[in-house]
Amino acid sequence: MENAIVKSNFKFPGQKSLYTGKVRDVYNIDNKYLVMIVSDRISAFDVVLPKGIPYKGQVLNQIAGKFLDATADIVPNWKIGMPDPMVTVGHICEPFKVEMVIRGYLTGHAWREYKSGKRQLCGVPMPDGMKENQRFDQPLITPTTKADQGHDLDISREEIISQGLVSEEDYILLEKYTRELFKRGTEMADKMGLILVDTKYEFGKKDGKIYLIDEIHTPDSSRYFYKEGYLERLEKGEEQKQLSKEFVRQWLIANGFQGKEGQSVPEMSEEFVASVSERYIELFEQITGEKFQKADAHNVSARIEKNVTEFLNTLK
Structure with a gap:
C-alpha cells in the first residue's frame, strides 16, 4: 500500500503554531503565511476514519488550486503557491x-x-x-x-x-x-x-x-x-x-455505522482503502478533465518538508 499521510508535525522555519482539523493541518508562519497540508485523512458523520486514503490529499489540494486559479479574476484569493502536490501556501487572512x-x-x-x-x-x-x-x-x-x-x-x-x-x-x-x-x-x-x-x-x-x-x-x-x-x-x-464522497457514507451505513454513540467504525480492508483511493482519482479526472499524475508516495513526509522549506525560503 502506498504511503498515506494521516498526521503531520513539521517544524518549518518561522513556525508559530499548528492547527489540526479533520482533514487539514495548518501551520502559521511568522503570522504572515499559512502552510495548509491536505492530509489523506477521511471523515464521515463528523468522525475521522482510522485509515488514510492514498492520494486523497493530492486530489483535493490540486482541484482546489485549479479552481482558485480559475476564479482569481472574480475575487482575490489566499493562495501564493503550491510547493507540493498536497500543500498550498498562502496569505493569513482574518x-x-x-x-x-x-x-x-x-x-x-x-x-x-x-x-x-x-x-x-x-x-x-x-x-x-x-x-x-x-x-x-x-x-x-x-x-x-x-x-x-x-x-x-x-x-x-x-x-x-x-x-x-x-x-x-x-x-x-x-x-x-x-x-x-x-x-x-x-x-x-x-x-x-x-x-x-x-x-x-x-x-x-x-x-x-x-x-x-x-x-x-x-x-x-x-x-x-x-x-x-x-x-x-x-x-x-x-x-x-x-x-461526491457519498459512496463512503453509504458503505459505512451498510456496515452499521452512522457516527452514533456506541457504534464502531467497520474494519477498513486494504481492498476498500484502495477502492476509495481509485474513486478519488476518478473524481479528480471527472472534475478537471485532466489525467491524474500520482506524486511519488515513498516518503511523503520528507518530500513535503523539503518542498515547503525551500518554498518558504523564497518568501523571505
Whole structure:
C-alpha cells in the first residue's frame, strides 16, 4: 500500500503554531503565511476514519488550486503557491465568522427542511410544489455560522448583519462574489458533463481587502450531479447519480455505522482503502478533465518538508 499521510508535525522555519482539523493541518508562519497540508485523512458523520486514503490529499489540494486559479479574476484569493502536490501556501487572512453556502438545487439539508413543511431557509423563501433535486429558478444563498465546536447553524442575512458578524457593506460583496463564483463553477462543471449542485465558500480579510480562502469546488466541499440522465431521474423520482464522497457514507451505513454513540467504525480492508483511493482519482479526472499524475508516495513526509522549506525560503 502506498504511503498515506494521516498526521503531520513539521517544524518549518518561522513556525508559530499548528492547527489540526479533520482533514487539514495548518501551520502559521511568522503570522504572515499559512502552510495548509491536505492530509489523506477521511471523515464521515463528523468522525475521522482510522485509515488514510492514498492520494486523497493530492486530489483535493490540486482541484482546489485549479479552481482558485480559475476564479482569481472574480475575487482575490489566499493562495501564493503550491510547493507540493498536497500543500498550498498562502496569505493569513482574518476569516469571517460565516460560511457562504449557495444552492442551485433542492437537495440535502434544503430538501430535508422542505420535506418537513418549511418554505424558508435562512430567511430565503422556497417556492411550493417542488420535487427533490429540482433546480431553483435562481440559486439560493443560505449562510451558516462557523462553529468552533459542534455543527454549523443556519443564519439569515439580517441576523448576520444585526449581530455584527459581517458589516452590511462587506456582506453585499460576499453575496456578489458567492454568486459569481458559483456561476463560474457551474460553467466549468457543465463542460465536464457535471452539474454543480451546491457548495460553500469561506472568505477572510487582509489589509482591509476581502479574499477567498480555503478550498473551493472540491468533492468534499461541493455536491455534483452527472448531467446525463438528470432530467429522466428527476421525472421518475429516482436518486441522482452523484460525484461526491457519498459512496463512503453509504458503505459505512451498510456496515452499521452512522457516527452514533456506541457504534464502531467497520474494519477498513486494504481492498476498500484502495477502492476509495481509485474513486478519488476518478473524481479528480471527472472534475478537471485532466489525467491524474500520482506524486511519488515513498516518503511523503520528507518530500513535503523539503518542498515547503525551500518554498518558504523564497518568501523571505
